[in-house]
Amino acid sequence: MSPPDPAETLVLIPALNEADTVSDVVRAARTLLGCDVLVIDDGSSDQTAQLALAAGAMVISHPFNLGVGGAIRTGLRVAHQQGRRYAVQLDADGQHEPAEAKRLLDRVATDGADLAVGSRFASGYRVSFLRGSAMRLLSRTISRRVGTHVDDTTSGFRAFGPRAIDTFAHCYPTEYLSDTVEALLIAGDAGLTIVVEQVQMHERQGGRPSSGRARSAVQLMRLWLVILLHPVRASRPGRVRAA
Amino acid sequence: MRLEIFVLVVACINLAVVLEFVRRRKLAESFALLWTGVAIAAFLLIVARPVIDDFAGLVGIESGTSVVFSLAIAFLLVVSVILSVHVTRLESRLEMLAEEIALLHGVRHPDEPTADGGDAS
Numbered sequence: 001m002s003p004p005d006p007a008e009t010l011v012l013i014p015a016l017n018e019a020d021t022v023s024d025v026v027r028a029a030r031t032l033l034g035c036d037v038l039v040i041d042d043g044s045s046d047q048t049a050q051l052a053l054a055a056g057a058m059v060i061s062h063p064f065n066l067g068v069g070g071a072i073r074t075g076l077r078v079a080h081q082q083g084r085r086y087a088v089q090l091d092a093d094g095q096h097e098p099a100e101a102k103r104l105l106d107r108v109a110t111d112g113a114d115l116a117v118g119s120r121f122a123s124g125y126r127v128s129f130l131r132g133s134a135m136r137l138l139s140r141t142i143s144r145r146v147g148t149h150v151d152d153t154t155s156g157f158r159a160f161g162p163r164a165i166d167t168f169a170h171c172y173p174t175e176y177l178s179d180t181v182e183a184l185l186i187a188g189d190a191g192l193t194i195v196v197e198q199v200q201m202h203e204r205q206g207g208r209p210s211s212g213r214a215r216s217a218v219q220l221m222r223l224w225l226v227i228l229l230h231p232v233r234a235s236r237p238g239r240v241r242a243a
Numbered sequence: 244m245r246l247e248i249f250v251l252v253v254a255c256i257n258l259a260v261v262l263e264f265v266r267r268r269k270l271a272e273s274f275a276l277l278w279t280g281v282a283i284a285a286f287l288l289i290v291a292r293p294v295i296d297d298f299a300g301l302v303g304i305e306s307g308t309s310v311v312f313s314l315a316i317a318f319l320l321v322v323s324v325i326l327s328v329h330v331t332r333l334e335s336r337l338e339m340l341a342e343e344i345a346l347l348h349g350v351r352h353p354d355e356p357t358a359d360g361g362d363a364s
Contacts, residue, residue, distance in 0.1 A: 053351060060348070062341050062345045074346065174338060
């Protein structure tokens with residue numbers, strides 16, 4: 001298959017108060033990928049949206065903060081409405097390298113995978129023992145469920161093919177950690193092909209870590225509840241109306 | 244008799260607070276009905292103490308007070324669970340509406356032309 005047509009691809013950048021970094025990320029993405037860029041402004045109170053527009057991105061704004069998962073769902077719905085075949089997710093704080101996004105896109109566009117997950121482990125991604133153990137256990141469980149070995153289940157660096165966009169535009173999970181891990185289970189249910197690509201990641205250029213330790217523990221317990229109940233659960237509530 | 248008066252006063256305060264919230268339109272009538280019912284039930288339970296003591300003896304609980312406490316806790320638990328379900332539904336609706344609003348406002352296009360060269364607006 002041929003490399004993806006830039007007009008068929010949309011780069012999704014969820015951004016909440018990322019005025020410090022969003023311009024650079026948008027410019028880098030446009031230069032290196034040559035695709036349209038959509039910044040999903042997740043209720044920012046700073047100049048994120050204006051700066052993104054000035055840097056050449058399209059912008060859609062949430063009325064208030066919905067989290068990364070909500071932003072990605074909105075982004076995928078836009079991609080779906082605009083008839084894009086491919087989408088790739090980039091962090092607004094510069095953790096994801098656009099050149100690596102290109103490799104993820106190639107996996108969905110050229111190799112015909114539905115969902116490409118960028119794994120941080122090859123690049124010497126260092127985590128604490130506790131976190132590492134939690135991630136390994138998640139990886140084992142999720143890999144068994146979806147039938148593909150996914151070593152980095154919580155990575156938010158992903159590319160979506162046409163079938164993935166179609167599936168997730170309606171039911172992408174919005175909760176913290178669900179947006180990455182539960183999404184894999186949904187992909188598995190929908191029969192999507194998942195591939196893992198080892199990618200380089202940067203230290204964050206700005207912004208704050210997503211949560212503290214106590215909150216992480218509670219979120220992790222919530223995630224396990226989601227994983228354990230997933231096989232017997234009703235599917236996520238549908239849309240207000242068909243888009 | 245002192246206990247009955249005390250409970251009556253508490254129940255009346257409960258009722259007054261609930262009605263005041265309804266008057267200020269801060270509480271839906273259906274919830275007001277629920278909490279009014281609770282106030283009335285609290286008072287009835289005190290008036291009917293001999294009956295409750297008999298009932299406690301019947302099911303093998305030592306004191307009527309324990310029966311009332313158990314029922315009250317069970318009731319509050321059920322109400323909390325129902326309210327959590329309600330909040331969950333509201334949260335998911337709010338999320339959907341926020342997304343709908345974002346999509347209805349539409350995508351704003353950049354000041355510079357987009358990558359496909361077309362005038363996107």
